[in-house]
Amino acid sequence: MTATAPRTTSPVPVARLSDAPLPPVDPSAPPWPGEKVRLDGVDLFVRRTPGPAGGGEPALYVHGLGGASTNWTDYAALLATRLDGEALDLPGFGESGPAVAHGGYSVLAQTRTVIAYLDHRDAGPVHLVGNSMGGVASLLVAASRPDLVRTLTLVSPAMPWLRPRRSSDFAMPLLLLPGIGRYAQRRLDELPPEQRAAGLIRICFADPSAVPRNRVDETIAEMARRKELPWSTDAFTASLRGLARSYLVLGPRSLWKQAGLVRVPTLVVWGAEDRLVPVELAGRTAAAVPDSRLLVLPNVGHVAQLEAPETTARATLALIEDAAG
Numbered sequence: 536m537t538a539t540a541p542r543t544t545s546p547v548p549v550a551r552l553s554d555a556p557l558p559p560v561d562p563s564a565p566p567w568p569g570e571k572v573r574l575d576g577v578d579l580f581v582r583r584t585p586g587p588a589g590g591g592e593p594a595l596y597v598h599g600l601g602g603a604s605t606n607w608t609d610y611a612a613l614l615a616t617r618l619d620g621e622a623l624d625l626p627g628f629g630e631s632g633p634a635v636a637h638g639g640y641s642v643l644a645q646t647r648t649v650i651a652y653l654d655h656r657d658a659g660p661v662h663l664v665g666n667s668m669g670g671v672a673s674l675l676v677a678a679s680r681p682d683l684v685r686t687l688t689l690v691s692p693a694m695p696w697l698r699p700r701r702s703s704d705f706a707m708p709l710l711l712l713p714g715i716g717r718y719a720q721r722r723l724d725e726l727p728p729e730q731r732a733a734g735l736i737r738i739c740f741a742d743p744s745a746v747p748r749n750r751v752d753e754t755i756a757e758m759a760r761r762k763e764l765p766w767s768t769d770a771f772t773a774s775l776r777g778l779a780r781s782y783l784v785l786g787p788r789s790l791w792k793q794a795g796l797v798r799v800p801t802l803v804v805w806g807a808e809d810r811l812v813p814v815e816l817a818g819r820t821a822a823a824v825p826d827s828r829l830l831v832l833p834n835v836g837h838v839a840q841l842e843a844p845e846t847t848a849r850a851t852l853a854l855i856e857d858a859a860g
Contacts, residue, residue, distance in 0.1 A: 547818060547821040547822050547827060547828065547829045548827075548828045548829070549828065549829060549830070550802055550804075550828040550829060550830035550850045550853065550854070551828075551850075551853045551857075552846065552849040552850055552853055553849045553850075553852035553853040553856055554849075555616065555617075555849075555852055555856075556616070557613050557616060557845065557848065557849070558612070558613065558616070560609050560612075560613065560844055560845055561609070561612070562609065562747040562749065562750065563747070563749055564608060564609070564612060565608075566582065566604070566605040566608050566753070567582040567583060567584045567604075567608060567611060567612075567622070568582065568583070569581050569582035569583060569604065569622075569630070570583075571630070571631075572652070572655070574648075574651055574652060574655055575635075575636075575648075575651055576635045576636075577626050577631065577632055577633075577634060577635055577648070578631060578632035579623060579624065579626070579631045579632075579648070579652065580604065580623075580624040580629055580630035580631045581604070581621050581622070581623055581624070581652075582604045582605075582607075582611075582621065582622040582624075583619075583620070583621050583622075584607075584611040584612060584614075584615050584618075584619070584620035584621070584622070585615065585619060586615050586616075586617065586618050586619035586620065587615070587616060587617065590619060591615070591617050591618045591619040592617060592618050592619065592661075592662060592685070592855070593618070593619050593620075593621070593656075593658055593659065593660075593661040593662070594611075594614065594618040594619065594620040594621065594661055594662040594663070594664065595620075595621050595622075595623060595649070595652075595653065595661045595662075595663055595664070596610075596611060596620060596621070596622040596623070596664045596665075596669075597622075597623055597625070597649060597663070597664065597665040597666070597669030597670075597672055597673050598622070598623075598624070598625065598628065598629070598666055598667075598668075598669045599665075599666045599667025599668045599669050599670070599691075599693070599837075599838075600667055600668040600693070600771070600774055600775060600778065601628070601735065601771060602628065602629075602666065602667070602669070602838075603624055603628055603629030603630075603757060604622035604623060604624045604629050604630075605622075605629070605753060605757070606622075606666065606838065606840065606841060607620070607622045607664075607840060609840075609841070609844040610840040610841070610844045610847060610848050613844060613845060613848035614848050614851060614852065616852075617852065617855065618662060618855075621656075623648075623649065623652060625645055625648060625669070625672075625774075626639055626640070626644075626645075626648060626770070627639075627640060627766055627767070627769070627770025627771075627773075627774070628770060629757075632766075633766035633769075633770060634770070638777075639773075640769075640770055640773035640774040640777050641773075641777035641780070641781075642668070642671055642672060642675070642777050642778055642780075642781040643675070643781075644777070645668070645669075645672040645774075645777075646672045646675040646676055646679070648672075649663075649672055649673065649676050650676055650679075650680055650683065653676075653680075653683045654683075660682060660683050660684055660685045661683065661684065661685060662684075662685050662686045662688070662851070662855060663676060663677060663683075663684045663685075663686070663687050663688070664687075664688040664689075664690070664840075664851065665688075665689060665690070665692065666690040666691060666692075666838060666840060667690070667691055667692065667693045667811070667812065667837065667838075668693050668774065668778055670689040670690060670691065670692025670693060671692050671693050671694065671778070671781070671790060673687060673689065673692075674687070674689060674692060674790070674793065674794060674797060674824075675790075675793055677797045677798075677799050677801075678793040678794070678796040678797050679793075679796075681797075681798055681799055684799045685799065685855075685858065686799055686800045686801070686802070686851075686854050686855055686858050687797065687799050687800070687801040687802070687824075688801070688802045688804065688850075688851045688854065689801065689802070689803050689804065689820070690804045690805075690838070690839050690840050690847065691804070691805050691806060691809050691811070691812050691837050691838070691839065692803070692812070692820060693778055693811075693812050694790055694791070694794075694812065694816050694819075694820050695781070695782035695789075695790055695791065696782070696812060696813060696816055728755050728756075728758035728759040728762065729755055729758075731758045732751065732754040732755040732757075732758050735754060735758075736751065736754060738810050738811060738836075738837070739810075739811070739836055739837045739838050739841075740836045740837075740838065740841070740842050741806060741807075741808035741834050741835050741836040741842065742834065742836075742842075745842070750841075791823055794820065794823035794824050795823055795824070795825065797824045797825065797826075798825065798826065799826070799858075800826050800827075800854055800857065800858040801821075801824045801826060801827040801828070801854075802827070802828055802829075802830065802850055802851060802854045803817060803820050803821040803824070803827055803828070803829045803830070804830045804832065804839050804840075804847055804850060805817035805820075805829075805830070805831050805832070805839070806831075806832050806835030806836045806837060806838075806839050806842065806843075807831055807832060807833045807834070807835060808833075808834060808835060808836050809835075809836055809837045810836060810837060811837045812837065814831060817829060817831050828854070830846075830847075830850045832846060832847075
């Protein structure tokens with residue numbers, strides 16, 4: 536799989552792929568184990584992917600809206616040739632508990648969670664990787680706390696885009712509307728886990744038929760588990776609204792202006808068939824970050840780390856290699 540040319544009028548380097556030896560992708564591997572960390576009143580669940588013998592450089596992976604730390608299983612395994620990886624469940628998602636502070640699901644609150652965790656672990660700067668909503672939070676971490684970040688990899692970060700996108704969740708746009716949003720979320724919650732999982736996979740992957748059966752089963756199990764959590768609905772809806780509100784921020788605090796403050800080496804990865812955040816934003820996002828490179832992957836959707844883990848991992852490794860060199 537090769538990169539396509541950046542869709543931008545600004546000269547943005549096309550990302551190279553590392554030729555470092557990597558293990559084969561094992562789609563049958565279960566998610567990496569983890570544990571809960573109590574932080575600012577929230578039980579955060581963190582999965583750990585051990586790196587090479589003798590220890591590796593630290594990395595932190597941050598999932599997107601509706602995702603979880605399990606989104607990084609294969610990608611983290613590939614990077615374990617060099618990195619000691621940790622994958623965080625943001626408050627209200629995965630196996631983490633709910634947010635406790637008012638506004639705890641805003642983009643800024645999620646950014647503060649990532650910063651608080653990195654400060655808590657107190658092990659120096661990390662290679663920070665974020666997807667979608669987690670990509671926006673990771674970008675804001677790098678912009679505000681460059682001391683915590685060695686390199687930054689953004690996989691389809693949910694940068695501002697106000698034009699409606701087609702969604703397989705028929706009620707998704709309604710979730711943004713006060714009053715109607717609660718009704719729309721109930722309608723979604725009433726769907727069987729198998730149907731919700733199929734819709735999620737359909738909108739996130741360019742080729743849903745290529746998703747391994749065990750990964751489909753993991754998604755179904757996650758959908759079923761979320762139905763039993765009293766905070767799951769509020770966490771999803773409030774996070775979606777918080778992301779939408781961040782698009783309306785103008786001036787120096789806007790996401791585009793914050794992108795210009797990032798000074799660490801950055802990789803932007805985008806699937807050419809992304810149905811959630813349009814690939815038209817790929818070039819603009821990479822051009823907004825001063826020291827960046829761009830990888831646009833054909834026949835890939837919104838979660839390149841899941842759909843094309845080896846290519847995405849090789850691009851991240853090349854970023855790390857070049858930054859070290």
